[in-house]
Amino acid sequence: MQNNFPRIYSLSTIGIKQHFNADYLFHPYRTDFSGESGSGKSMIADMIQLILVGSSEFQSATDGNKDRDVKGMLLGSKGKTSSRGYIFMNIEVKPKQYIAMGAYLESSSNVAEMFIIQNGYDWEMLTTLNRPIFTKDLIIDDKVEALNNLCDKIAFVRIKSFRRKNYHQILYDNEILSLDLTKETTLKAYASILRSFSRGKGFKKESENLKRFLFGDDDKNIIKAKYDEEVKNITNDFHEHKRYLDEIRLINEKQTLLKNVLEKSKVYKSTYSEYLIKRYNFWNTQKKKSSQEQQELNDELEKQIEELKFIKNQIIKIQIKELKELQNLKETVVRLENKEESNTDIENKFLKISQSKASIETVEYWLRLNNNQLERVKEWFSFQKKEHKSKKNLQSFTDYLKENNALSDFEASNWLIDFEKENIEFPRRIERIEKEIAELQSFSKFTDINNPESLLNWAIESLKFPVSPNIESALIYFQKYGKIRPSERNAERYVPSPGDLFENMNSKIKEETDHGFWLNLDGVYEYIEHSSSHVLNVSDPKQLLGPIQKVKEGITNRLSTLKIEKKQEQKLKEILFAYGNLKESISLYKRKNDLSNFNIEETLKEISEETLIQNIELYNNKKSIDLEFTSIQKEYQDFLTQKNTIDEYNKKIKELESKFFKEDLVIGINSIENEIEQFINNMYKLKNGFDKELLKEKYVKDISHESKLLSTKFDLKQTIDDLEKNKKEKEDNHTKANLELDETIRLNEYLFKSEIKFSEDIIELTNPENGELNSLKFKAEQSKVAYDEYLKIVTENTPYNELISIGKLANYLLPTVFPTSTIDENLITYNIVERLNKLTQDIQEIGSRKMEILGSIFNEVYRVYNNYLTKISEIDSYLKKKNKVITGGNRASLLSKPSIHFPTSWLFNFRKQLNNQLNNVGLFSELREEIDINVMMVKAFHQFGGSAKIDPEDLMNPKSYFDLEFDLKLDNDESNSGSNGQTYTANALLCLARLSLIEVEGRRGLKIMPIDEAEGLGSNYDMLHKLAKTEKHQIITMAIETAGEITNDGQYIYIMNENNLADTDTYVPPLGIFSDIIVEDITNYINTIPSNE
Incomplete structure (x- = not known):
């Protein structure tokens, strides 16, 4: 058995479709999964891909009726509860030493949670397990726990979940993965390679897809990032460049203005100084004059106030006299009213007898209307009252009909x-x-x-x-x-x-x-x-x-x-x-004309029948009532005379009270005495402060007439008010003169730093502000306005100080030339010329830096481009090796050809001439004038042979300068379309070549080659089989029938059953066929399984 550690020891599933709870032991070299379509063999490659790359880049390698997503791998759950599942691999890193890695799945999410199982607590350097982990180890009490619960409940090993990047970093650091999958481009490339190995996804052979597959975008992104950083610096230089140009323009524009400002400043200062001197002298003269007039007014005002006091004193004397008269009248009225109270009955008697006499006269009037017959008067009274009532009732009925809009209908009705x-x-x-x-x-x-x-x-x-x-x-x-x-x-x-x-x-x-x-x-x-x-x-x-x-x-x-x-x-x-x-109302309506014309006798309107009888009884006693009236009348006349006297006194009392007291007060003798005492006190206060005898002589004719005294008082007050106004006016003039003098002094200090010295003895009677357009003030202001307006033009409408000195003005106008306000006016021209020379030199240096940046960027583009061509050549050589011949005498071929739109000649020429800028002054001077470096880049591309409409980013992409052709070729170099098996074999070889590009040479890590539908490869499979063995790759094949030669010690075989619709009771596990070499291990594994399984 070859020493190809680390390698996959086993793949386990918990709660996964078609696999349920299964442990698949992997042969160190080759493991075959065979079975009909739908038996779950292709899911083996998907599960390995998910464990290795994570859910973010996972895509099923098999084309099906619908997309196979992460949660789609789980078995369905009963009811509304979500289902859970695990897939994990034991990685044998050394003989009998393992690390487990896998993914936890939930039906509520398409994101798999990655986890690692080890024997230690250090999650940077993992501690290996002394035995592999199987499904039975992670199922607790026949229940699939959530991952966070599982981590807490299992104590014999350490389980921990990780975010995808941390998961890949740990596996990379511990040499379980040979690739750094924390890099997005490497992750995407590796996921693509695994799917391409698995045959399910068609391999895209277009040039752009091949370039992206083989080289990714790392180099392009690094160059772009470097360029962006340089552009950021160039952007700063651009601002400097623009600022230097603006400064040159500003200097050329402003230097001629300084002389004009100096000339206008002299005219303004001369005219304004003259104006301020005359202004000071005029208001100083006005101040002295107003002070003298104030004194004269004070003397006259004091005299008038003395006379007013005297007049007030005389008025008070008259008012005291009137108050004493009021006191006497009130005492007299009290005596008369006490006497009058005894005669109150006579007034009541006379009023009563007068009323009786009036009633008799009314009866006599009624009798005249009725032939002097009392009975007819009574009948007449009854008729008048009855008709008056009928008229009122008729009016109410008529008003009712009108209110209801029914009068006309009623009149026309039956x-x-x-x-x-x-x-x-x-x-x-x-x-x-x-x-x-x-x-x-x-x-x-x-x-x-x-x-x-x-x-x-x-x-x-x-x-x-x-x-x-x-x-x-x-x-x-x-x-x-x-x-x-x-x-x-x-x-x-x-x-x-x-x-x-x-x-x-x-x-x-x-x-x-x-x-x-x-x-x-x-x-x-x-x-x-x-x-x-x-x-x-x-x-x-x-x-x-x-x-x-x-x-x-x-x-x-x-x-x-x-x-x-x-x-x-x-x-x-x-x-x-x-x-x-x-009914009665209708009867009255028939009489409406008669009743409308009827008017009751005026004397009867308010008379009741009872009153009528009383008046007739009085009439019958007419003689006695006449005698009584005559006897009372004389006594009543005397009573009225006394009452009139009291009324006259009260009228005078009221007049005096309204003069001295408020209307709503009850005025008693004590109140009058208090008022008299108050007037005496007031008179005492006014007795001093005037020459009494002199003033008596002056007002001898008016002294006893209150109305004349009041008129004089009013006139004196008016005179005093006028004097006060004149005094206030003079005070205001004095104040104004002081304010004008203060303002003049302030202007002297503000405009001329108090250089003007004012005299106190010069009399100036002409106001320099008079004369409108011909006034000295107008001329001074005009000279200042002319200076200020010109200064405003010079400072381009920005806030300015009208007292600015030439040094400050030069510093303000040209701060880069004159950094401070302390300057030598004789060296202004020299300083300006020196600054202009410095700015021109800086602009040339900025242009050179831009060219250097472009040179650096495109040197790197050219270097990476050449590196790509070298790798393409190496891959092509790799594909042409003897052990990589595809059936039919075919070999995979990868060739590059120059891009039509991006000729490499421009790169060569541009870089060459950048190194020899002195001989190409015209060309590079023109480029330096372009401030935007992107425009410079495109313009250079066109000047050095490029003609396409391109994007600057494409110019910096090394992959833009070549295209790729990937074909099957015969020995005579003739292209061959090839069968599916031949094409797949070529793609697999290219995947191996791609791996060689992204792997770090000599680094340990898992090397696998998952091959789907392997039996369709024919003898090509044997070639890949040998190649994998040589390069220490584990092969996992998925096929309806086992591909290639079957040996006793070179492979494991799993014959899968159709479990599409299976449940826990009907699931048929695969048949495992194992090699002779590790029978003892299989026996040990079987012995660990509980008897009920």
Whole structure:
């Protein structure tokens, strides 16, 4: 047995379709799985692929009716529970030393969870197991546990799950895998190789697919990443390049501006200095003038305030006098009111007797209206009151009818003409209307010839036309009963078979009058009126359409009129009978004209019958009442005189109180005394501060007249207010002068750093701001604006300081030339020229760096390209070795040819001339001018022979410069399409060659070759068999029949059974046939199986 460690010792399944719980021991060299299609043999290759590459890159190698995904490998579960399963391999890393690796599957996910089983705790350097792990070791209590539970429950070994990259890293570090599958490109390539070995997926021979299969994208991505890094640096250089160009343009633009700024600065400073000096002198003069005027105003204001105090003092004296008068009046009123209280009864007596006298006069007026007869007055009173009430009731009834929009209907109704009669006739009239409506509705149905219920419809179909008037009348009459049987609750006649009724109807007519006829209905005589119209007397029923339509329209209109009439009649009755005392109200309405003209005597409106009787009794006592009135009248006149006096006093009191007190206060003697005392105190406060005698003499004529004093007070206040305003104005002028002086000083400091020295003695009467466009201020501002505007142009609308110095301006305009504001103005031109030379040199260096980067990138592209060609040649040589001859004298051939679109000549020439740039100044100067390096690259490609429209990324791909041809060729180098077996053998050889490219030489690791449908390879299988043995690959074959020669010691064979629809009870395990060499191991394995299995 060859020493090809590490190798697959066994493959185990738990809960997997077609395999259930199985352990497959692998021969160190060759293991065969044979059986019919659907026996599960192809799943062996899929399970090995899944364990080795993981679920992210897993694809089944077999084409089936549907995609075989990861969870599709699991057995189905009963009910809604998810199913679980395991597939794992024991890897024998040294004799009798094992590491187990596998995948845990759940039906709820297509992502397999990878795990490793070892004997130690260090998961970087694994500790081998001293025996392999089998299915029985991972099934606990006949239950398939989830992986995380399994890790906790199994103690005799260590199990741990890993993310795919960590899983591959551990296997690579422990030399179980010879490939670093943490790299995506290597993982994809290895998965593709395993699927290609397994034959299930067609091998793509197109040039691009071959290049991707053999070389992947690592080199291209490395070059691209390097280029991206360089581009990032070039991007920085681009900004520098652009910045240098911008700076050169800025220098050329700004250097001529400095001189103009200096000239405008001189004009501005000269004019503005003159303006500030004159401004200071003018406002200093104004300040002194306002101070003098303020003093004069203060003196006059003090004089006017003294006079105001004097006037206020005199007014207070008069007010004290008036308050004392108010006090005396209130005391007098109190005395008079006490006396008046004793005479209160006389007022009541006089009021009462006056009322009695007025009542007598009213009765006398009534008597005059009624021939001086008291009885007639009483009758007249009753009539007036009754008619007045009737008029009010009539108005209420009329208003009610108006509110319900029923007045006009009522006036036109019989209810107004004869209420009793209408009360009897109304239901009869309604009944007649309803009867007519029913007849019209029946007749309307009769005229509807489209209605199956219409007897006219029946007549048109069944009777012979023209129809006699009697038959037509009978048709109309019986229409109201209809043809449908009514319910028993509403039992009535109906005409289910009109033919039975109208058959020989003329013989059933027993008596006829002008208005109708009697019809014999089996002994029952029924009277039928003649129809008012006769329309069926036509020979052709089609002639009925027009006349019938007119009749129907007339019926419809009449029905509408009757329904409206019925509704209006019923509504009017409801409105009327909802009103109380209706009959009496209707009687009053008949008298509406008389009642409307009636107006009750004004003196009776508010008089009740009781009051009438009382007034008549007073009239009967007229003499005694007249005597009493005469006796009381004189006493009452005296009472009124005293009362008027009190009213006059109260009027004066109210006038004085409203002058000195608030209206809502109750004013007592104490309040007046307090007010007098307050006025005396105020007068005391005002007695000082003025020359009393002098002012008395001045106001001698007004001193006793309050109104004149108040007028004088008002005038003095107005004068004081005017003086205060003038004083405030002068103070404001003084303040303004100070502010203007402060502003002038501030401007001097701000604009000229206080270089201007102001004098305090110069008088300036002309404001330098006067004169508008001719003012000195305008000229100064214009010179400053001209300077500022030019400065704004210079600084390109950016914020600026109008006090900027030439040094700061130079630093601002050209900061790279003048890094500080301290400069020598004589060296400005020299500094600018020196800076321009430096910028030009830097731009040339940036262009050179870009060319160097392109040279470096394409040197690497050229190197990798040549390396690819070398590997292609090596693979082709590998394929042409003697031990790799395919049946029929065929050999696999892999050849490269130059790309049409990407000629390699441009790479050679471009790199060559980059090394000799001094001799190609024109060409590379043009490229250096291009700032975008991608554009430089494409432009160089076109200048050196490229013509295709390409992407820069393709130029940097070494695989772009060649195409591949993979064929079967005979010894005469003639291409041969080959059979499926020959083609597969060629693909397998190419896979082995591809592995040689990605494997690290001399590194240990699993080497397997899964071959599906191996029996179809014929003798090619023997060649692959020998090749695998030579290169230490384990072969796993899947075929209907075992391929190649069967030996006693060179292979294991599993004969699979069809278990597509099997369950646990019907599953038939495969038959294992093992070589002689390891019979003892098989015996030991069988002995470990429990007896119940």
